[in-house]
Amino acid sequence: MELLDIGDVSERSGTSPSALRYYEKRGLIEAISRKGLRRQYEPSILPRLALIRLCQAAGFTLEETAEMLPDEPRFTLDRDKITARADDIDAQIEDLEKLSKLLRHIAKCTAPSHAECPNFQAVLNSLPHKKVPR
Amino acid sequence: MELLDIGDVSERSGTSPSALRYYEKRGLIEAISRKGLRRQYEPSILPRLALIRLCQAAGFTLEETAEMLPDEPRFTLDRDKITARADDIDAQIEDLEKLSKLLRHIAKCTAPSHAECPNFQAVLNSLPHKKVPR
DNA sequence: CTGCCACTTGAAGTCAGATTGAGGTCAACA
DNA sequence: TGTTGACCTCAATCTGACTTCAAGTGGCAG
Numbered sequence: 001m002e003l004l005d006i007g008d009v010s011e012r013s014g015t016s017p018s019a020l021r022y023y024e025k026r027g028l029i030e031a032i033s034r035k036g037l038r039r040q041y042e043p044s045i046l047p048r049l050a051l052i053r054l055c056q057a058a059g060f061t062l063e064e065t066a067e068m069l070p071d072e073p074r075f076t077l078d079r080d081k082i083t084a085r086a087d088d089i090d091a092q093i094e095d096l097e098k099l100s101k102l103l104r105h106i107a108k109c110t111a112p113s114h115a116e117c118p119n120f121q122a123v124l125n126s127l128p129h130k131k132v133p134r
Numbered sequence: 135m136e137l138l139d140i141g142d143v144s145e146r147s148g149t150s151p152s153a154l155r156y157y158e159k160r161g162l163i164e165a166i167s168r169k170g171l172r173r174q175y176e177p178s179i180l181p182r183l184a185l186i187r188l189c190q191a192a193g194f195t196l197e198e199t200a201e202m203l204p205d206e207p208r209f210t211l212d213r214d215k216i217t218a219r220a221d222d223i224d225a226q227i228e229d230l231e232k233l234s235k236l237l238r239h240i241a242k243c244t245a246p247s248h249a250e251c252p253n254f255q256a257v258l259n260s261l262p263h264k265k266v267p268r
Numbered sequence: 269c270t271g272c273c274a275c276t277t278g279a280a281g282t283c284a285g286a287t288t289g290a291g292g293t294c295a296a297c298a
Numbered sequence: 299t300g301t302t303g304a305c306c307t308c309a310a311t312c313t314g315a316c317t318t319c320a321a322g323t324g325g326c327a328g
Contacts, residue, residue: 007304017305018287026285036294037306057233062285079241086237089230096227099192103220107213141274151275152317160315170324171276196315 003032003040013049027066028052058085137166137174147183161200162186192219 010017020039023029029048031039048069055065068078109117144151154173157163163182165173182203189199202212243251 005305016287019285021306022286034306037292038295038304039306054233054236056285057229058237082237082241086234086241089234089237093227093230093234096223096230099188100220100223100227102188103192103216103223107216107220139275150317153315155276156316171322172274172325173276190315 002043003035004043004045005035006031006039006041009041009045009049013046015049023052023062026062028062028069058082058089060085136177137169138177138179139169140165140173140175143175143179143183147180149183157186157196160196162196162203192216192223194219 004012006017006020009015010020015023020029024031024039029041029045029052032042033040051069052062052065055068056062060068064081068081105117138146140151140154143149144154149157154163158165158173163175163179163186166176167174185203186199189202190196194202198215202215239251
């Protein structure tokens, strides 16, 4: 059987070994065996990690992700949660579009002070209370 | 003179007193005087706080924001930084659009496993390494 | 004058998602 | 056989933006 050493998994998934151990502690993944002390994984760990990355990118916490990812290789994510999250993301896209427009406006607005620019005022009040991640 | 007590500022800006003190410690704002121990602010603190909120929403850290906000009431943000951030945000919007589409696909895709769905594979690889804030 | 109560302080705590450090193990290569 | 280097464990630390805590202060209503 072609098991993957944690080093391979780390390299091929872009997830650091410490993160993999951390995920294991949080119940997201599992090593199928050890070679000496080293964790050995089934190749299916790779798509599983991809799915974890997806969930993270979508804003699920690791805990939520752990709940959503069943143990079997055939992961079936919760469709309602997924759809709800897609809706959230769409809403956030709208906020970000406003924000981008406002920023570009500020970059070229020559009003004596932004505080006096009606455009600025208007958008500020409809600002998202979310952050843009870095 | 119409100075604002920290309590007024807190209420009118939606920023908690502890956050205002925190901003002061981080060099973003300043009280113009005290009444007893209580901080008193100039009314211009309000648009300044609005601008801080904007910077935060745009993903600047408080430190970056402090650097960008000059001391004068007439704040002129750094136009290049602002534009660069707008570009970042636009890029992120694109990522989020992909993500949303992928999520909606997953919610209705009936492939035996997402790992086997070519659509899934394709989008995963172009995934942002950023998070969606909650 | 008394008491209330929102403020004051500095230090410590919170959260998520890891990373880092110290001290230890072990498979593989020369 | 010895060395290397990546892994191991567990606990502690980090980041950012605050909040909470305990103990203290003081303006103002009664």
